[in-house]
Amino acid sequence: MKNLKCLWNSVVRIPVTLVCLCFVALSGAPSWADPSLPTLFSDHMVLQQGREIQVWGKADPGEKITVRLAADSAAAAADATGRWLLHLPALAAGGPFTLSVRGRKEIIIRDVMIGEVWLASGQSNMTFPLSGAEGAETEVPHANYPQIRLFTVPRKIALRPQENTRAAHWEICTPETAKEFSAVAYFFGRELLRHRNVPIGLVESAWPGTAIQEWIDADVMRREPELKDVVKELDQASPADRARIETAQALDLQFDDFELIPASAGTAGKPLADFNDGTTRLTTGGSFSYSWGDAGDSSLDLISPGRGSSGFAASVAGKIDGTQDAILGADYRFDHGDEDLTAYSGIRFWVRGSGAFRFRSKQPTITDYDDYATPLLKATPEWQQRTVLFRDLHQDGWGVVREFTPAALTGFSFECLPPSGYVDRPVSGLYEGMITPLLGYRFRGALWYQGESNALKAHQYRKLLPALIGNWRQAFHAPDMDFLIVQLPNHGAIPTEPGESAWAEMREAEWMTVRDVAHTGMAVTIDLGDPKDVHPHKKREVGERLALWALGTTYKEPTEYSGPLFASMKIEDNSIRLQFTHAASGLEARGDSILHGFAVAGEERKFHWAEAHIEGDVVVVSSADVAKPVAVRYAWGDSPVCNLFNKDGLPASPFRTDNWPGITERGQ
Numbered sequence: 001m002k003n004l005k006c007l008w009n010s011v012v013r014i015p016v017t018l019v020c021l022c023f024v025a026l027s028g029a030p031s032w033a034d035p036s037l038p039t040l041f042s043d044h045m046v047l048q049q050g051r052e053i054q055v056w057g058k059a060d061p062g063e064k065i066t067v068r069l070a071a072d073s074a075a076a077a078a079d080a081t082g083r084w085l086l087h088l089p090a091l092a093a094g095g096p097f098t099l100s101v102r103g104r105k106e107i108i109i110r111d112v113m114i115g116e117v118w119l120a121s122g123q124s125n126m127t128f129p130l131s132g133a134e135g136a137e138t139e140v141p142h143a144n145y146p147q148i149r150l151f152t153v154p155r156k157i158a159l160r161p162q163e164n165t166r167a168a169h170w171e172i173c174t175p176e177t178a179k180e181f182s183a184v185a186y187f188f189g190r191e192l193l194r195h196r197n198v199p200i201g202l203v204e205s206a207w208p209g210t211a212i213q214e215w216i217d218a219d220v221m222r223r224e225p226e227l228k229d230v231v232k233e234l235d236q237a238s239p240a241d242r243a244r245i246e247t248a249q250a251l252d253l254q255f256d257d258f259e260l261i262p263a264s265a266g267t268a269g270k271p272l273a274d275f276n277d278g279t280t281r282l283t284t285g286g287s288f289s290y291s292w293g294d295a296g297d298s299s300l301d302l303i304s305p306g307r308g309s310s311g312f313a314a315s316v317a318g319k320i321d322g323t324q325d326a327i328l329g330a331d332y333r334f335d336h337g338d339e340d341l342t343a344y345s346g347i348r349f350w351v352r353g354s355g356a357f358r359f360r361s362k363q364p365t366i367t368d369y370d371d372y373a374t375p376l377l378k379a380t381p382e383w384q385q386r387t388v389l390f391r392d393l394h395q396d397g398w399g400v401v402r403e404f405t406p407a408a409l410t411g412f413s414f415e416c417l418p419p420s421g422y423v424d425r426p427v428s429g430l431y432e433g434m435i436t437p438l439l440g441y442r443f444r445g446a447l448w449y450q451g452e453s454n455a456l457k458a459h460q461y462r463k464l465l466p467a468l469i470g471n472w473r474q475a476f477h478a479p480d481m482d483f484l485i486v487q488l489p490n491h492g493a494i495p496t497e498p499g500e501s502a503w504a505e506m507r508e509a510e511w512m513t514v515r516d517v518a519h520t521g522m523a524v525t526i527d528l529g530d531p532k533d534v535h536p537h538k539k540r541e542v543g544e545r546l547a548l549w550a551l552g553t554t555y556k557e558p559t560e561y562s563g564p565l566f567a568s569m570k571i572e573d574n575s576i577r578l579q580f581t582h583a584a585s586g587l588e589a590r591g592d593s594i595l596h597g598f599a600v601a602g603e604e605r606k607f608h609w610a611e612a613h614i615e616g617d618v619v620v621v622s623s624a625d626v627a628k629p630v631a632v633r634y635a636w637g638d639s640p641v642c643n644l645f646n647k648d649g650l651p652a653s654p655f656r657t658d659n660w661p662g663i664t665e666r667g668q
Contacts, residue, residue, distance in 0.1 A: 035059035035084070035103035040441055042169040043110045045099075046149045046201025048117045048442035053088040056440050059103045068100040069112065078103075085440070093198035113149065115199030116192060119443045120185035121215065121435075122450035124208030125486070125535060132367050133183040133539040143178035147198070148189050150181050153205035154296070156433035157323045157425055159242055165437045167296050170201075182206065184449055184486070187543025188550075195551055203443070205434045208369075209398075210425065211453040212464045215435065218428040220471040226463050234427040245426060248319040249418035251298060251326065253353040253379055256306045256313040258282075260344040261387065269348065273330070275302055276311030284339055286331035286411065288314060295324035298416075307350050307383050316355075316416045323423055329362075329413035338364055338408040346389035347412065353379045358415040359388045363405045368535040370399025371413075376421055400533045431471075439475050445482030445554060446472065447546055451506050452488065452534060458505035459665035465513045469520065482554050484521045484546050485510050487653065489529025489536055492638030498599035498607035500663045504636045507654050511565075521549035524563050524653045527590075531639040545650070560585060563650030569632060569657050575622035576600065576632050576657075583617040583646050590645040595619065597642030600629040605660055607633060619644065631658035 037057040059078040066075040078084040095113035154166035171177040182204045189200040221227040258272040280288035290300035298318030306313035332339035360371040372393035487510045514522045523545035528538040552561030564580035589595045595612040598621045608625040635642035635654035644652040
């Protein structure tokens with residue numbers, strides 16, 4: 001058997017024992033010798049300066065544990081359940097230090113830094129990697145910041161609090177480690193480093209496509225009358241449903257004998273890969289690779305015999321649940337470049353085993369993971385030939401629609417799943433699985449980029465977002481924990497006439513939270529989105545605007561940290577005068593001589609586009625169609641045309657002065 005778990009592109013045979021040792025070293029998983037520590041405690045970690053430090057773990061009941069860091073130490077005995085918790089005094093920024101944890105054995109954590117630690121969470125725009133961001137071709141090679149440390153929380157769904165994350169470890173920020181890390185968090189951290197000049201720790205705990213209720217403790221929502229219905233499905237789940245969510249299943253998929261199908265009838269197929277030379281090479285020059293992602297109990301092996309009782313087959317096997325990533329990928333070329341496959345109509349291969357999979361074709365024009373793919377397919381115990389025709393592949397539709405490009409394909413992958421396929425994520429499942437393991441750690445604050453999945457229920461978000469903030473602050477025992485929100489950018493239809501918008505109502509819910517909840521902030525991104533792409537690539541500006549808010553509030557630096565925010569209005573005859581905060585430097589119409597994006601309505605509640613002009617720190621709006629205006633809206637649409645900025649270069653937040661029921665309120 002040839003185990004390839006540690007190898008992205010394997011072309012040589014390695015003894016299984018050596019590979020397993022390699023995996024342990026690379027994973028950074030704790031030794032679990034007596035005593036043991038959570039994964040958050042590893043080499044290169046960053047601890048929050050100015051806050052009491054907690055160190056915790058497991059040992060034998062009654063075992064004495066001594067912890068030392070810098071000149072400080074503390075000791076205690078593990079309780080009857082084997083758990084222990086120790087406190088060390090707060091430290092000023094600096095390092096590197098060594099953290100020693102001694103029981104019957106000693107654990108040494110090296111290169112420990114003291115600085116600023118932030119938690120980054122949300123959905124796909126938070127997980128969006130640096131490698132996909134605008135300017136990545138120059139940003140990634142320069143991402144060498146030894147003072148920035150990165151920790152990615154592996155994905156996990158749970159129905160009860162977790163004591164630890166799946167195997168993970170802190171990494172020093174390098175081009176290799178940063179390229180797949182959250183672009184928003186990276187740019188935020190880099191800006192903090194430039195201004196504060198202290199070590200920066202960034203913990204990414206995010207998951208694409210998730211709704212906010214997955215990140216909130218169910219009990220918090222049960223106590224809120226308007227949110228009780230949100231947890232109803234979880235409360236009504238059967239024992240079988242709960243077991244399916246939390247129980248890993250056996251996965252065993254075997255693939256063999258890949259060939260390209262010619263587009264011209266009567267032409268022989270082209271062999272692509274058969275593994276019979278004991279490697280994962282493709283005849284086009286590239287090779288297969290395996291990304292176990294968060295599925296740490298699975299691996300890729302070359303097993304013998306393969307199909308036909310000879311040679312090898314590629315086997316993806318182990319324990320996996322429907323929430324885990326197990327990706328068998330193939331690059332057509334060694335340099336990851338594209339290949340012209342216009343002479344072929346598809347790919348044929350053989351598969352058997354226990355599990356489900358999707359075939360996903362890769363092309364360079366698709367950067368949001370909405371690849372051309374098959375539906376979910378299931379393997380059988382006997383070898384079965386599968387044919388994937390390019391013409392039958394489709395995007396799922398949640399990303400940017402792109403033409404299929406047979407002249408430029410970079411590879412393909414198999415998304416490997418257990419026999420039951422995908423598992424629906426439950427309410428609170430990510431709070432329990434990916435937040436509770438972090439609760440003993442000290443953070444300066446949190447970054448939150450989410451809302452797309454809740455946009456059609458934006459009115460409910462007015463309750464959900466403050467509930468999440470209050471939940472996390474209480475759980476982390478940090479009532480003043482800063483919470484910085486990315487307001488959703490422009491995406492979707494460009495309005496030709498004033499109208500209603502669920503995305504506008506979501507932006508309003510985010511702004512209302514910042515207005516009403518202390519120690520919160522918001523990066524306005526209405527100018528950074530893409531009407532056709534829910535994953536806009538301008539991530540540097542997002543991270544830097546979050547950092548500006550932190551620098552101006554958390555760190556009290558003398559800088560303007562927000563664009564204009566609506567403060568009040570005054571009706572004067574047939575016009576309305578609008579006043580704003582964060583306008584001391586002056587207001588401007590960015591990129592034009594006139595302002596765009598304003599609409600006014602009279603008592604009949606019908607909005608008309610308005611003329612608007614700037615008078616100092618005031619905007620005056622009016623419309624020839626509205627003799628007696630009573631309400632104003634600005635940038636109220638999915639992708640509004642709008643250009644009000646302050647002279648510090650920051651855009652105004654969309655707003656409305658009315659409180660008339662919106663479409664997401666009326667629809668609930």
